[in-house]
Amino acid sequence: MSTVKQAGGRPRESRVDHALAEAVRALLSEHGYASLTVDAVAARAGVSKAAIYRRYATKEEMTFAVLVHDLREEPPADTGSLRGDLTALAARIGDQIGRSAADVMTGLLADVRADAALGARFAATYLAVERSVIATLLDRAVTRGELPERPDSPVVHALLLGPLFTWPIVLGEDPDRIPKLAPVVARIVADALIAGALPPAAQDGLSGGS
Missing domain, CATH: 1.10.10.60 (Homeodomain-like)
Incomplete structure (x- = not known):
């Protein structure tokens, strides 16, 4: 990338x-x-x-880049399988979230959501980078023959990020338990993908940024 x-x-x-x-x-x-x-x-x-x-154009972008990731985010190493790639990516996401204090992330995301222009910048930069990483991972699986076509990247993004983000930031649970949660999330997402339970890219208007 x-x-x-x-x-x-x-x-x-x-x-x-x-x-x-x-x-x-x-x-x-x-x-x-x-x-x-x-x-x-x-x-x-x-x-x-x-x-x-x-x-960085704003304080919010600076904070996100330092605590979570910057715009040079790369796909995880090719492990040779969809399950392995998802496990590596979930571990990375978990590590990024786990090292960011919940109150800091809450304030940062509140600022982003409160400013439409800033929210649009985040969507076009940091979120776009994250979805590009996921799209690369999914394209690998298609090339290997593990998936018949690329699923909708934003849906996969939400399924990976949602539980790991919710655990410490919404529920206030111990972030030290994220390393054990991450592979469980990866396994659930992999099972759904392999079972064909997720929509393909651009279906039902769900796709965006991939």
Whole structure:
């Protein structure tokens, strides 16, 4: 999968990326999401605000990229089977969710949902990357002959993400149990796919972003 080019074509500096990530995590731990600002991150990281805005358009995008994933998300390694690929992907999603505090994710997603333009940006960037990863995984299964056609990527996305997201963030359960939940979710999704229980791509208007 191709990566997303940085604004202005300038390459990222790993030192700056590391400093920003450390600053975001430290400030969230000390003051919480509501108090997080680009100014505070720039000051803590020892970089200019321009360096941040070359990477992220908003505080929300910066926070999501640091805590969950950026726009360079790659498909999991090809394990040779649909079940193996789904297990690897569910483990990755679980790890990403598990290392993000529930209150931070709740505040971040509330901001995204409250601003239509910001929500559209997230859908066109981070969600599109996630669905591209899933589409690649499903296309592998079609090529191997495990599936007759690609199922609807957003539906598979929802089935993988939903339980893992709900466990710590909606239900407030122990995130340390996610590693045991992730393979169960992957197995359920794999069984549904192999049984042909999910709609194919673009059926019934369910498809989008794949």
